[in-house]
Amino acid sequence: MINHVLALAGGVGGAKLALGLMHVLPAKSLTVVVNTGDDEEFHGLHVSPDVDTLMYTMAGLNSEAGWGLAGETFNLLEMLKNYGAPTWFNLGDKDFATHIERTRLLREGLSLSEVTRRLCDKLGVQANVVPMSDQTVRTVAETVEGDLAFQDYFVRRQCEPVIRGVRFEGAQQARMSSGFHAALQTAQALVFCPSNPVVSIGPILAVPGVREAFQGFGGPRIAVSPIIGDHALKGPAAKMFRELGEEVSCVGVARRLKGICDVLVIDVQDAHRTDDVRAVGLEAVTTNTIMETEKDKKDLAQKVLHIAEKRLSN
Amino acid sequence: MINHVLALAGGVGGAKLALGLMHVLPAKSLTVVVNTGDDEEFHGLHVSPDVDTLMYTMAGLNSEAGWGLAGETFNLLEMLKNYGAPTWFNLGDKDFATHIERTRLLREGLSLSEVTRRLCDKLGVQANVVPMSDQTVRTVAETVEGDLAFQDYFVRRQCEPVIRGVRFEGAQQARMSSGFHAALQTAQALVFCPSNPVVSIGPILAVPGVREAFQGFGGPRIAVSPIIGDHALKGPAAKMFRELGEEVSCVGVARRLKGICDVLVIDVQDAHRTDDVRAVGLEAVTTNTIMETEKDKKDLAQKVLHIAEKRLSN
Numbered sequence: 001m002i003n004h005v006l007a008l009a010g011g012v013g014g015a016k017l018a019l020g021l022m023h024v025l026p027a028k029s030l031t032v033v034v035n036t037g038d039d040e041e042f043h044g045l046h047v048s049p050d051v052d053t054l055m056y057t058m059a060g061l062n063s064e065a066g067w068g069l070a071g072e073t074f075n076l077l078e079m080l081k082n083y084g085a086p087t088w089f090n091l092g093d094k095d096f097a098t099h100i101e102r103t104r105l106l107r108e109g110l111s112l113s114e115v116t117r118r119l120c121d122k123l124g125v126q127a128n129v130v131p132m133s134d135q136t137v138r139t140v141a142e143t144v145e146g147d148l149a150f151q152d153y154f155v156r157r158q159c160e161p162v163i164r165g166v167r168f169e170g171a172q173q174a175r176m177s178s179g180f181h182a183a184l185q186t187a188q189a190l191v192f193c194p195s196n197p198v199v200s201i202g203p204i205l206a207v208p209g210v211r212e213a214f215q216g217f218g219g220p221r222i223a224v225s226p227i228i229g230d231h232a233l234k235g236p237a238a239k240m241f242r243e244l245g246e247e248v249s250c251v252g253v254a255r256r257l258k259g260i261c262d263v264l265v266i267d268v269q270d271a272h273r274t275d276d277v278r279a280v281g282l283e284a285v286t287t288n289t290i291m292e293t294e295k296d297k298k299d300l301a302q303k304v305l306h307i308a309e310k311r312l313s314n
Numbered sequence: 315m316i317n318h319v320l321a322l323a324g325g326v327g328g329a330k331l332a333l334g335l336m337h338v339l340p341a342k343s344l345t346v347v348v349n350t351g352d353d354e355e356f357h358g359l360h361v362s363p364d365v366d367t368l369m370y371t372m373a374g375l376n377s378e379a380g381w382g383l384a385g386e387t388f389n390l391l392e393m394l395k396n397y398g399a400p401t402w403f404n405l406g407d408k409d410f411a412t413h414i415e416r417t418r419l420l421r422e423g424l425s426l427s428e429v430t431r432r433l434c435d436k437l438g439v440q441a442n443v444v445p446m447s448d449q450t451v452r453t454v455a456e457t458v459e460g461d462l463a464f465q466d467y468f469v470r471r472q473c474e475p476v477i478r479g480v481r482f483e484g485a486q487q488a489r490m491s492s493g494f495h496a497a498l499q500t501a502q503a504l505v506f507c508p509s510n511p512v513v514s515i516g517p518i519l520a521v522p523g524v525r526e527a528f529q530g531f532g533g534p535r536i537a538v539s540p541i542i543g544d545h546a547l548k549g550p551a552a553k554m555f556r557e558l559g560e561e562v563s564c565v566g567v568a569r570r571l572k573g574i575c576d577v578l579v580i581d582v583q584d585a586h587r588t589d590d591v592r593a594v595g596l597e598a599v600t601t602n603t604i605m606e607t608e609k610d611k612k613d614l615a616q617k618v619l620h621i622a623e624k625r626l627s628n
Binding site: 043044045069072073075076077078079080082083084085092093094095096097098100101103104107118119122123 | 357358359383386387389390391392393394396397398399406407408409410411412414415417418421432433436437
């Protein structure tokens with residue numbers, strides 16, 4: 001019986017599996033370490049898009065789109081427009097409450113981890129949502145048009161400029177958050193949720209010591225491929241892989257995870273790539289990885305846990 | 315022809331006359347100096363209730379209630395409640411945009427005057443809305459239950475605790491804002507809008523040099539009484555006068571303004587108090603001072619300007 005899983009997640013796809021894991025595990029048995037490389041200050045407020053996607057999803061408050069809150073209104077942003085503020089980053093009225101409260105607590109001296117824990121507690125999240133680091137790490141898209149801050153690239157430019165690389169500014173000076181570090185000691189399994197390998201998992205791996213900790217992790221390490229066939233279910237992972245010269249497939253994902261992951265869960269559509277994944281050095285397990293319903297999420301989470309339990313009992 | 319009026323205002327009643335003055339004067343001929351003693355930080359944001367009431371009113375964006383914006387929603391505040399934040403001070407979603415933008419600009423190093431000018435410009439306000447001071451002045455209600463910060467007394471406690479006095483913390487260290495100082499040099503008339511004499515006009519008078527400047531002001535100084543009969547049209551002025559042992563009437567208002575005001579405009583209902591006002595040392599002029607319609611506001615403003623012009627031509 002597994003009673004502590006450490007999951008890594010970025011945006012919407014990752015949050016779906018994290019939610020599934022939360023539902024199939026005993027309460028408080030899940031730690032989700034979340035990418036903060038796409039955090040940004042908007043209107044003087046600290047916005048943590050991935051942390052919020054995870055928090056809202058785990059609290060059952062997320063919108064159908066996956067990010068942001070259900071039933072949002074956008075009146076504050078409309079008014080900000082009157083003041084000439086840049087409003088290309090869509091922030092809902094309820095969502096602003098999160099950024100206001102987070103910013104207030106950060107200014108009081110709390111760490112991002114402490115703030116996240118407090119907000120999650122208030123929303124009744126039954127998992128431990130942990131930022132990867134309490135220090136500032138900022139993902140920069142190195143595009144053919146020059147460097148773009150991540151949200152500038154991702155939201156304002158809709159990932160349109162071709163990238164030549166990405167870098168994670170501040171990562172070398174950052175430290176794993178204490179919650180991340182603690183979970184690495186106690187978790188029995190490590191799960192890479194189906195998040196963008198470049199800009200969701202990438203920043204986590206860029207924090208000093210993380211890659212080494214994953215390499216030396218004692219329990220099973222299982223990833224779910226965010227790429228099915230030659231496209232990502234959501235987000236720019238496929239486009240980014242292509243522009244970076246990597247194979248746009250679960251095999252490309254396997255290559256990224258080589259050495260820090262044992263098993264790659266691939267979609268039934270990719271069953272024919274099983275041997276290619278194995279050739280990279282990862283075990284391949286085939287199942288349905290498309291999470292549309294709550295049942296899909298739980299089924300995939302259960303599958304991941306079964307794989308982990310099987311490896312633990314061997 | 316008067317081409318520059320300096321008006322003093324606090325909340326909703328004052329804003330009504332200020333709006334009337336703006337409409338009957340040539341564009342940009344009005345400077346409104348606004349009380350900032352009831353400013354407060356909520357949720358880490360700088361809220362300037364009186365400045366906003368004036369700004370929204372002059373921009374034609376105010377709600378029917380007089381404060382806040384028309385067509386507001388309160389979704390942000392509802393969400394903040396989930397986070398356990400104190401939400402007794404009602405802030406609308408659009409209103410939050412003002413506090414967010416103001417706070418951002420203040421943190422960038424702009425003065426409250428500069429921020430106010432920028433926000434007013436963006437909203438197309440055709441008057442010069444000026445905080446009384448750029449330094450922090452905080453009104454404290456000295457009640458029988460102890461000291462209460464102004465909004466705590468005014469909003470949370472609904473002015474229920476009996477006051478023994480009020481004080482304006484920081485006033486002695488504050489300076490007139492440069493816009494206030496400049497208007498004192500160039501304005502041809504000084505108008506006390508019908509705002510609470512204790513907590514709207516009081517803080518302005520507590521700023522060093524203001525009372526002396528009013529005493530020595532060269533042009534006509536005209537006030538409109540916020541008290542009609544023995545009650546205030548809006549707000550706690552009557553209750554406060556009573557608790558402070560002052561006469562609850564236009565005569566009580568006259569006593570407060572003695573030495574810094576020449577003419578008190580009183581309501582037709584108070585025509586019988588004309589001699590009592592004169593006995594205090596102010597000229598009394600009787601007219602309708604209840605401003606329900608836009609026409610009421612303009613009529614009263616026109617009346618005030620006529621009084622000023624008459625005195626200037628004498």
